[in-house]
Amino acid sequence: MVQVGLTGQNQKRIMMNTEYNLNHLDELEAESIFVIREVAAQFERPAILFSGGKDSIVVTHLAAKAFAPARIPMPLVHIDTGHNFPETMAFRDALVERLNARLVVGSVQETIDAGRVQEESGVHASRNRLQTTTLLDTIEAHGFDACIGGARRDEEKARAKERFFSHRDDFGQWDPKNQRPELWNLFNGRHRPGEHYRVFPLNNWTELDIWNYIAREQIDLPSLYFAHERDCVVRGETILAWSEYLNMRPDEVKERMQVRFRTLGDLTITGAIRSDADTVEKIAAEVAATRITERGGRMDDRRSSTAMEDRKKEGYF
Amino acid sequence: MEDNTNSLLRFTTAGSVDDGKSTLIGRLLHDSKSIFEDQLEAVEASSAQKGLETVDLSLLTDGLKAEREQGITIDVAYRYFATPRRKFIIADTPGHIEYTRNMVTGASTADLAIILIDARHGLLEQTHRHSFIASLLGIQHLVVCVNKMDLVDWSEERFRDIVGAFQSFSSRLNIPDIKFIPISALLGDNVVDPSAHMPWHHGGSLLNHLEEVHVSGDRNLQDCRLPVQYVIRPQVDDARDFWGYAGRIASGVFKPGDEVLVLPSGRTSKVADIRIGDRSIPKAFPPLSVTVTLEDDIDVSRGDMIVRQHNQPEVVSQIDTRLCWLAATPLNPATRYIIRLACSEVQAKVSEVLYKIDINTLHRLEEDKAIGMNDIARVSFRLAAPLMVDDYRENRTTGSFILIDPASGATVAAGTIHL
Numbered sequence: 001m002v003q004v005g006l007t008g009q010n011q012k013r014i015m016m017n018t019e020y021n022l023n024h025l026d027e028l029e030a031e032s033i034f035v036i037r038e039v040a041a042q043f044e045r046p047a048i049l050f051s052g053g054k055d056s057i058v059v060t061h062l063a064a065k066a067f068a069p070a071r072i073p074m075p076l077v078h079i080d081t082g083h084n085f086p087e088t089m090a091f092r093d094a095l096v097e098r099l100n101a102r103l104v105v106g107s108v109q110e111t112i113d114a115g116r117v118q119e120e121s122g123v124h125a126s127r128n129r130l131q132t133t134t135l136l137d138t139i140e141a142h143g144f145d146a147c148i149g150g151a152r153r154d155e156e157k158a159r160a161k162e163r164f165f166s167h168r169d170d171f172g173q174w175d176p177k178n179q180r181p182e183l184w185n186l187f188n189g190r191h192r193p194g195e196h197y198r199v200f201p202l203n204n205w206t207e208l209d210i211w212n213y214i215a216r217e218q219i220d221l222p223s224l225y226f227a228h229e230r231d232c233v234v235r236g237e238t239i240l241a242w243s244e245y246l247n248m249r250p251d252e253v254k255e256r257m258q259v260r261f262r263t264l265g266d267l268t269i270t271g272a273i274r275s276d277a278d279t280v281e282k283i284a285a286e287v288a289a290t291r292i293t294e295r296g297g298r299m300d301d302r303r304s305s306t307a308m309e310d311r312k313k314e315g316y317f
Numbered sequence: 318m319e320d321n322t323n324s325l326l327r328f329t330t331a332g333s334v335d336d337g338k339s340t341l342i343g344r345l346l347h348d349s350k351s352i353f354e355d356q357l358e359a360v361e362a363s364s365a366q367k368g369l370e371t372v373d374l375s376l377l378t379d380g381l382k383a384e385r386e387q388g389i390t391i392d393v394a395y396r397y398f399a400t401p402r403r404k405f406i407i408a409d410t411p412g413h414i415e416y417t418r419n420m421v422t423g424a425s426t427a428d429l430a431i432i433l434i435d436a437r438h439g440l441l442e443q444t445h446r447h448s449f450i451a452s453l454l455g456i457q458h459l460v461v462c463v464n465k466m467d468l469v470d471w472s473e474e475r476f477r478d479i480v481g482a483f484q485s486f487s488s489r490l491n492i493p494d495i496k497f498i499p500i501s502a503l504l505g506d507n508v509v510d511p512s513a514h515m516p517w518h519h520g521g522s523l524l525n526h527l528e529e530v531h532v533s534g535d536r537n538l539q540d541c542r543l544p545v546q547y548v549i550r551p552q553v554d555d556a557r558d559f560w561g562y563a564g565r566i567a568s569g570v571f572k573p574g575d576e577v578l579v580l581p582s583g584r585t586s587k588v589a590d591i592r593i594g595d596r597s598i599p600k601a602f603p604p605l606s607v608t609v610t611l612e613d614d615i616d617v618s619r620g621d622m623i624v625r626q627h628n629q630p631e632v633v634s635q636i637d638t639r640l641c642w643l644a645a646t647p648l649n650p651a652t653r654y655i656i657r658l659a660c661s662e663v664q665a666k667v668s669e670v671l672y673k674i675d676i677n678t679l680h681r682l683e684e685d686k687a688i689g690m691n692d693i694a695r696v697s698f699r700l701a702a703p704l705m706v707d708d709y710r711e712n713r714t715t716g717s718f719i720l721i722d723p724a725s726g727a728t729v730a731a732g733t734i735h736l
Contacts, residue, residue: 020570020602021533024325024404029593033606034565037547041619041660065594066606069559070551153395160394179392181418181643183425183731185565186657186719190726204406206397 052088055150106138351398541569567714
């Protein structure tokens with residue numbers, strides 16, 4: 001017979017050690033910082049994908065903590081769709097300056113101008129899918145071998161099996177059947193030339209964890225996350241911000257509404273929710289009580305029930 | 318905020334399609350109100366499309382397209398839910414024999430494992446397999462859920478029989494905390510709320526147990542180990558002389574002023590400061606990620622380990638391991654593999670395959686030494702350079718490793734160290 005499990009002498013450890021108890025945010029922070037440091041240690045040219053959304057802001061905050069008092073030893077990469085909220089851009093520039101970070105911008109407009117992709121047309125036109133080409137071009141141009149993103153496993157079904165170190169082939173594609181097993185806290189970033197990794201330090205966080213952490217750490221966010229008045233267009237069950245980039249149907253009208261955004265993507269696809277929550281604490285309370293998933297307002301996920309899985313395979317974030 | 322004071326429990330579930338694992342997880346998510354309306358609507362629509370009369374909660378945990386087509390779960394999926402008392406991370410693993418590697422993966426980060434037994438069938442081979450893997454991975458807390466109690470008329474006698482059979486088997490496993498709960502995942506009895514059908518069970522519901530089980534005492538707070546992950550050197554004017562050693566505390570408690578020893582150099586110094594970000598903290602313990610500064614200017618780099626003089630890990634160039642083979646390509650004794658342990662990497666060659674373990678019976682197979690996917694075996698390795706290790710049963714971080722194929726870069730096996 002094989003003897004396995006704990007030996008008797010270890011029993012002494014099974015005791016109350018309440019002074020060493022951590023709350024779950026401390027544990028999640030420790031795990032994320034470990035993952036971010038592992039990227040800096042294992043890769044030659046890592047980067048942080050910075051969308052201006054709350055998740056990438058939290059990743060950037062964690063990276064600043066991971067390397068303090070040194071500056072973050074990798075650039076922030078922003079894929080600019082040209083359809084960004086102006087608030088997002090102003091926030092990005094201020095954050096980069098405060099952290100003394102390096103910023104790399106990939107421009108979807110340039111990808112379109114170079115004829116690499118074609119702009120979509122019609123009322124559902126968005127540059128969301130076009131970002132993938134710009135992102136992969138930017139990765140190739142700068143030779144990035146690891147890109148840290150703010151995606152979380154709880155966001156969407158296809159992400160429930162995502163690794164911390166997610167392997168991408170030479171074409172930037174994700175093969176769900178060919179992912180490396182991850183055990184304990186041992187992350188294997190070995191790769192052949194051309195292959196790269198997407199790394200997700202926030203995998204184990206939920207939307208509520210993010211908000212509670214933002215409140216605890218007093219992290220600044222773009223004003224769009226907080227309730228404000230703006231011109232909106234109601235399309236089906238989704239409330240979209242009105243902008244010059246939005247192709248409106250003849251029967252659609254602008255409406256002034258009190259809203260906030262739960263995620264920040266492209267202007268043309270990010271759904272707003274009616275809300276009076278104008279502080280982080282009120283938002284956390286609202287999120288705790290909410291009954292619709294965060295991406296429920298994203299038009300890009302509604303295209304089909306496997307929309308996310310399909311885009312991931314192509315190399316989406 | 319109330320939510321900030323919650324602790325975290327990571328647990329794993331193993332089971333096959335028929336024993337109700339997906340239904341159980343769906344039930345936990347649903348009854349703890351962790352399911353959003355749009356998710357539930359999608360599941361209701363799928364259930365209707367399949368011609369089902371009731372909502373199939375198991376569809377909630379249905380993942381990738383390939384799996385839906387085959388109707389099976391082929392990989393570890395992670396689920397999240399929270400109650401006012403605790404946050405939970407579920408590593409949901411498929412239970413077929415061919416997916417031993419997934420069970421090992423799920424168990425490697427878990428504090429607790431749930432084993433599901435169908436009340437009609439009692440203990441099966443897979444019950445042994447799941448329990449064995451849980452103990453192999455050092456899980457200290459097991460919850461045995463005897464499911465489908467509705468199909469055996471809520472029989473206390475049937476439940477007692479199964480508990481007895483499990484106990485006579487589990488005495489060989491050395492898992493210190495085993496809890497038995499009779500449930501019906503389909504109907505919800507004893508999952509979140511106590512069952513009205515089984516007044517004879519006084520042990521509370523599954524969720525109640527998950528909320529209360531004490532796991533932070535499992536951490537090793539005795540043996541101080543800080544594997545150095547990254548060296549922080551700002552080289553800017555206001556921190557010109559700052560040398561920080563970043564890493565995650567594997568075990569033990571470190572405090573400023575502690576005399577420490579750096580391995581493998583053997584140089585000694587004292588802890589000057591311990592920080593998280595730019596904030597100093599009075600003590601560091603697992604699993605915190607910290608930055609430590611030392612009083613003396615000594616050479617420390619990634620892969621080194623900061624420990625205490627009177628309590629050191631073993632420094633070995635030959636290791637005795639239990640290996641779980643993860644890759645489709647079988648073990649090749651002629652290959653120079655790479656072992657990654659904590660923050661170190663070293664080349665390794667097999668010195669001997671001692672035996673394979675039949676994970677259903679726990680018998681040793683000393684004749685069959687061909688190691689392929691999903692095999693668990695006792696294998697010893699010769700190392701190209703010494704490693705600092707502890708026995709896995711004492712230390713989950715400094716006693717575990719992965720084996721990497723240098724040609725493909727793939728992770729081909731996971732191992733635990735036995736001293």
